[in-house]
Amino acid sequence: MENLKIDISKTFTFVSEEKVNGYKSQVASHLKSLYEKTGRGSDFLGWVNLPSSIDEAQLSDIETTAANLKSKADVVVVIGIGGSYLGARAVIDAMSNSFDHLITERKNPVVIYAGQNIGEDYTAELLELLKDKSFALVVISKSGTTTEPALAFRLLKDLLESKYSAEEAKDRIVAITDAKKGALRTLADQKGYKTYVIPDDVGGRYSVLTPVGLLPIAVAGIDIRALVKGAKDMEEITAKEGENSAAATYAAVRNELYKNGKATEILVNYQPKLHFVAEWWKQLYGESEGKENKGIFPAAVDFSTDLHSMGQWIQEGVRNIFETIITVSKANKTVIVPTDEADLDGLNFLAGKRVDDVNKMAELGTLLAHVDGGVPNIKVEIPVLNEYYLGQLLYFFEIACGISGYILDINPFDQPGVEAYKKNMFALLEKPGFEAETAAIKAKL
């Protein structure tokens, strides 16, 4: 059976193959540190063996809860931000019909999101919409104290409790949070919600294969067993192949490119369904590596859409970028370009071809043009877009991120910088306990 593959040959006019191979011994030792939990941030390595440690009981419990929510609700609102949001959305968007929200004959509820922004119009429109819908809530916060999801949950819980009896409202809420700490845990225990625990040693951005990702994904009717199996196989492949694995190669080459002035990595997809995989990847790499004044800036584009907006910059702008394409070998569905007698659009030369053939030539043509234009290219390829290969892809990026962070010599498992905005926001909002910060920030205004 085929597995995820990486091709870095189109980086070798910019960095030498020899130099990239030169990372192997340090990559082997970083992998050892990850497996033996001896490197920086070693308290947060629970994700490394997560795919192989998820058991049947956990999977069937999640499926049962998902079935319960499906039987009750037409709309399930997943409340969370950052790592408590992006993994679920990445998989749900990748595996759902592109027009899912417009499909009326449904087997599964529509999954929508809240708590990932503080837009008042978004919030008002959501509350308005839900008034007349049968809905349920999955609220996710590892810390249990993040402002954005807490605010959204307060509002949505109020609406739910005004619509249903106390007992029914309780049965329409699932909370995913810390085992003991945080306001969400206290509330969930008091109200008697069904809860799932986010393990202490799994950080938000590495939590997609815990109930954080798996429950919403299962609610959307997506096969979580195949997803976990894909991740488990990639866990095994990486452990077996070590410094020669695809993940090790990716970590090594991106660091060598970075050393040679390529400070921005652009993740490219040619399937709009992968947009949120890139958003998930941006958090994974951005929060893991952007510290101590170091780190590749993770950016993303959707092609061919963005070739008509960002393509010019990528082709001819500052030469400090490289691209990583996620390529899907075969589309799942078939659309053939028809012949048109008049051929006024001049497209008859494409007649009989699949739309994916056109997409693939756009991909290859762009790749070659960008390499010619001074943009090194890494290709990460999966055979088809399904749950199994998404599982491989997610674990591949996670383990590569751990290795890459260690090559960069930072702690890839903390995010101290995120606190700065929170502190200012609380000071500006005059949160109790922030009196000194409030006085200090007001003096700056």
Ligand SMILES: O=P(O)(O)OC[C@H]1O[C@H](O)[C@H](O)[C@@H](O)[C@@H]1O
């Ligand atoms: O799950 P939570 O504790 O609510 O955190 C949600 C997100 O916000 C934080 O500020 C962190 O920077 C992220 O790493 C985290 O994923």
